[in-house]
Amino acid sequence: DSGVTQTPKHLITATGQRVTLRCSPRSGDLSVYWYQQSLDQGLQFLIHYYNGEERAKGNILERFSAQQFPDLHSELNLSSLELGDSALYFCASSVDSRAPTEAFFGQGTRLTVV
Amino acid sequence: LAKTTQPVSMDSYEGQEVNITCSHNNIATNDYITWYQQFPSQGPRFIIQGYKTKVTNEVASLFIPADRKSSTLSLPRVSLSDTAVYYCLVGFKAAGNKLTFGGGTRVLVKP
Numbered sequence: 001d002s003g004v005t006q007t008p009k010h011l012i013t014a015t016g017q018r019v020t021l022r023c024s025p026r027s028g029d030l031s032v033y034w035y036q037q038s039l040d041q042g043l044q045f046l047i048h049y050y051n052g053e054e055r056a057k058g059n060i061l062e063r064f065s066a067q068q069f070p071d072l073h074s075e076l077n078l079s080s081l082e083l084g085d086s087a088l089y090f091c092a093s094s095v096d097s098r099a100p101t102e103a104f105f106g107q108g109t110r111l112t113v114v
Numbered sequence: 115l116a117k118t119t120q121p122v123s124m125d126s127y128e129g130q131e132v133n134i135t136c137s138h139n140n141i142a143t144n145d146y147i148t149w150y151q152q153f154p155s156q157g158p159r160f161i162i163q164g165y166k167t168k169v170t171n172e173v174a175s176l177f178i179p180a181d182r183k184s185s186t187l188s189l190p191r192v193s194l195s196d197t198a199v200y201y202c203l204v205g206f207k208a209a210g211n212k213l214t215f216g217g218g219t220r221v222l223v224k225p
Contacts, residue, residue, distance in 0.1 A: 002157065033213070043158070043201060045213035056211040090157050100148040100205040100213055105157025 003027065006091050006106035014114055018079040021109045025072055025093030031055075032074040033094075033103060034066055038087035049074060050097040081113045116140055116206035120216035127224050132189040134219045136202030139183050147178065147185045148203040152218070158201060162187065189221075197223045 003026035013019055025032050034046040036059075045058035049068035060066075063081075068074040078085060088110050092103040119137040126132045138147065146165045150158035162169055162176045164185075169176045175188040189196060202216040 002159075004157075042217050043215040045215070048211070048213070056205075056213070058212050092157070098146075099211055100146055100163070100203050102148075102160045102163060105159070107155075108157055 002104040002106060004091060004093050004104050004106035006089075006109050008109060009107065010110050010112075012112045012114060013081060015081055015083060017081050017113075018077065019081065019111065021076040021078070021089055021091075021111075023074045023076070023091030023093075023106060025074070025091075026104055029093035029095050029104070030072065031094045031097055031099070031101075031103070032068050032072070033092040033099070034060075034074070034076050035090040035092065036087045037090060037108070041087075043090075046076070048099055055097060056099060078111070083113050086111055086113045116204070116209040116212055116214050118202050118204050118214050118216040120200075120202055120219045122217065123220040123222070125222045125224060126192055128193055129191050132192050132196070132221055132223075134187045134189075134200055134202075134221070135184055136187070136216050137184045138202070138204045140206065140208070141182050141204060142206065142208050143182075145204055145207055147176065148205075149174070149176065149187045150201045150203060152199045152201065161200075192221075192223045194223050194225065197221060 005024040046060040048056040092105045094103040148163040149161040152158040177186045199218045
């Protein structure tokens with residue numbers, strides 16, 4: 001168990017809908033990272049937050065947004081969902097802001113868009 | 115272009131050493147290289163990190179030549195449980211610290 005909690009574990013939704021994925025980092029970790037893993041694109045970095053502030057942005061679509069709250073948990077919002085958004089979404093956390101660093105990954109949320 | 119490239123797959127036998135090379139041509143002086151291991155249906159797990167010469171921990175070594183355009187993860191004396199996908203990750207500071215994974219190397223350890 002990495003100490004990073006992601007909910008829900010599975011999510012099935014229809015095209016055009018909006019979903020929110022939640023991540024609770026390890027106790028004491030200030031950084032949260034979001035990644036998307038799909039068969040054709042591999043592991044893609046989406047966004048990095050440190051102590052509530054956005055630090056780096058990767059291949060995150062405009063339909064996607066994220067935030068990190070004062071209690072350090074983070075949410076990834078995916079809207080106007082398309083079939084191609086079906087993927088495994090990972091959250092990871094680390095102690096400091098230096099990226100990359102030793103980060104601990106959650107078990108992921110498997111999103112299926114039908 | 116911030117890109118990392120690694121072989122798609124490699125096979126090995128128990129007790130052998132496995133070396134996986136990752137290419138990262140546009141790496142900057144202080145960009146770090148990190149390696150992760152991933153088993154099916156699990157999140158990646160940190161193995162090792164470095165930015166120059168050689169780093170060793172209890173499970174692996176990381177070799178980075180002087181030009182830093184590639185790096186090699188070395189797994190000594192692999193066992194069946196080392197069968198997994200291995201990813202290199204580079205944070206390209208020149209690209210706004212965009213974290214870029216390689217495509218992953220599927221390592222199969224045979225008895």
